[in-house]
Amino acid sequence: MNSFQVVAMPTEVANAVRATQKAPGYGFPAHREVAAGRAPCRHCLQLIRPHEEELLLFTYDPFREVGEPPLPGPVYIHAERCERTVGESSFPEQYRGRPLTLAAYGDQRTLLEERRITGDEQKQAEGLFQNPEVKYIHVRSTEAGCYLFRLDRV
Numbered sequence: 001m002n003s004f005q006v007v008a009m010p011t012e013v014a015n016a017v018r019a020t021q022k023a024p025g026y027g028f029p030a031h032r033e034v035a036a037g038r039a040p041c042r043h044c045l046q047l048i049r050p051h052e053e054e055l056l057l058f059t060y061d062p063f064r065e066v067g068e069p070p071l072p073g074p075v076y077i078h079a080e081r082c083e084r085t086v087g088e089s090s091f092p093e094q095y096r097g098r099p100l101t102l103a104a105y106g107d108q109r110t111l112l113e114e115r116r117i118t119g120d121e122q123k124q125a126e127g128l129f130q131n132p133e134v135k136y137i138h139v140r141s142t143e144a145g146c147y148l149f150r151l152d153r154v
């Protein structure tokens with residue numbers, strides 16, 4: 001039994017960006033182009049195929065659903081419709097073995113612990129959730145610093 005579930009960007013956010021070509025809550029223009037390098041979609045959590053699929057790059061606050069203050073940063077999604085990842089309880093395959101930062105938050109958006117890891121993702125996340133004060137974990141790319149997805153306690 002896993003202690004968390006993977007939470008991707010809400011579909012309403014992805015759809016709003018696709019419809020308006022603007023960052024939700026900020027209004028900055030979203031940038032559309034064909035993916036050139038590694039670009040994980042925050043909605044389906046799959047990689048956007050380079051030189052083949054188009055992406056939208058925009059400013060996103062990963063705390064918009066969970067608390068304040070905001071911490072906006074750049075994210076990618078597929079420019080065209082994709083299927084949101086829902087309810088996964090294991091760490092997504094495409095992100096394993098990469099340098100990741102796991103930031104564990106408690107009530108009031110308090111940062112309780114941060115781990116920089118490469119590999120052993122499932123165990124590391126489970127370990128952070130052993131602290132009963134940890135409500136959710138933000139997973140970020142350590143190299144780029146960008147927000148990827150959230151792990152919620154179940």
Ligand SMILES: [Zn+2]
Binds near residue numbers: 041045078083
């Ligand atoms: Zn996608």
